Amino acid sequence: MLGKSKVLDYKNEWYDEIDASSYYEKNLENTILSKLNSVYPNYIGVPFSLPISNAEDESSTPDFVLIRKDYQEWYVIEVEMSRHSWDDHVEKQVRVFSSGIYKKDRVAQYIKEKNSSLDTDKLVFMVDNFPPKVMVIVNEAMPEWEKKVRKYQAFISVFQIYKGTNGIDIYRVEGHTPHIVKNRSHCAFLRGSANILEVFAPNFIEESHDIILEIVYKGKKTRWKKVIEEDRIFLVVVGHNMLPIENRYVLIQSESSEYYLEIN
Numbered sequence: 001m002l003g004k005s006k007v008l009d010y011k012n013e014w015y016d017e018i019d020a021s022s023y024y025e026k027n028l029e030n031t032i033l034s035k036l037n038s039v040y041p042n043y044i045g046v047p048f049s050l051p052i053s054n055a056e057d058e059s060s061t062p063d064f065v066l067i068r069k070d071y072q073e074w075y076v077i078e079v080e081m082s083r084h085s086w087d088d089h090v091e092k093q094v095r096v097f098s099s100g101i102y103k104k105d106r107v108a109q110y111i112k113e114k115n116s117s118l119d120t121d122k123l124v125f126m127v128d129n130f131p132p133k134v135m136v137i138v139n140e141a142m143p144e145w146e147k148k149v150r151k152y153q154a155f156i157s158v159f160q161i162y163k164g165t166n167g168i169d170i171y172r173v174e175g176h177t178p179h180i181v182k183n184r185s186h187c188a189f190l191r192g193s194a195n196i197l198e199v200f201a202p203n204f205i206e207e208s209h210d211i212i213l214e215i216v217y218k219g220k221k222t223r224w225k226k227v228i229e230e231d232r233i234f235l236v237v238v239g240h241n242m243l244p245i246e247n248r249y250v251l252i253q254s255e256s257s258e259y260y261l262e263i264n
Contacts, residue, residue: 007162007170015162015170028139029063029079031171032159036066039159039173042180042255043068046114048076050107052100060096065111065132066178071122075178076100076132082140086148090136097134098152104128135176150263157219174219176262180255186264187235189245195237197224197249202233204253212238215251215259222261 007015036045043066053059066075076097080090108123134154136145141158149156157175164170183204190196199205207213209228213235214221223238235251243249248264 007172009170013164013166013168015164015168018161018163025079025081028081028159028161031161031169032079032137033064035171039171040066040178043075043178044115044118045077046111046118048111048114050110052076052097052102054096054099054101056099058092058096060093062093062097066135067111067118067123067126068178068180070180071119071126073130073178073180074126074132076134078134078136080136080138082138082142086145090145091148094134094136094149094152094154097132098154100132102127102132133178135178141174177216177219177260179252179258179260181252182255182257183253185251186248187251187261188248189243190234194245195241196227197235197237197243199233199235199251205233205251213259215261217243217261 005017009015033045033047036043046065046067048063048065049061051059051061062076063079064077066077068074078090078093078097084090104124104127107127108120111123112118112120134152136149136154136156137159138145138156139158140160142156146156155176157173157177160172162170162172185199185201185204187197187199190198205213205226207226209226211226213224213226215224215235216222220242222242224235225238227234227236243261250262250264252260252262254260
């Protein structure tokens with residue numbers, strides 16, 4: 001079954017969104033795993049079906065983990081279908097994984113069994129020193145889940161599949177994007193302004209006054225003009241502002257010098 005949207009590529013080939021109700025969660029999980037190197041090039045995806053429990057004796061089993069290649073960060077990933085209920089299904093998994101007890105030797109051994117190229121000692125150190133981040137990957141946008149996920153300091157990303165009449169699949173990714181952070185600063189919209197963001201520790205923004213910056217927010221590129229006013233740095237939205245002005249944000253510069261905005 002076809003979904004609601006289409007994509008047209010530069011060769012004038014059309015790709016139809018696959019209806020979220022017409023394929024299985026396992027198929028989505030396998031597709032995501034097969035594309036992880038392209039979607040998250042700084043991370044290694046590993047299937048992970050080890051049951052995780054928390055202090056309340058709740059237990060759930062995730063789908064896979066993302067291991068940063070320098071072993072300084074890792075994610076527990078739950079793949080979900082939008083047809084599932086947050087209250088009856090998704091919330092428990094996010095709650096358990098966010099408060100789970102991760103036994104370093106057992107978790108490291110399990111990951112090593114699934115991917116022998118990984119270093120056991122580094123995995124043990126990672127699990128022992130870096131609590132996992134939790135991310136839900138869902139097959140279509142679920143705005144109503146976003147605030148609920150953040151309650152557990154977890155993240156949400158969207159992975160959609162489009163099929164072409166040429167037999168080729170293409171993919172759309174939106175939402176949280178794991179990346180290696182080089183610099184960061186808190187920022188917030190100026191009081192009374194809907195399009196001016198002040199960056200509180202902007203020393204890493206080396207671009208000059210009036211330069212247009214591309215900043216990724218929830219997987220989408222936004223454009224901002226850098227404005228220097230005395231010793232303060234502002235970012236002014238170019239075009240329509242898609243960010244809620246009541247939130248505080250973190251501006252992140254990745255290791256590859258790309259910019260990201262995330263809700264604080």
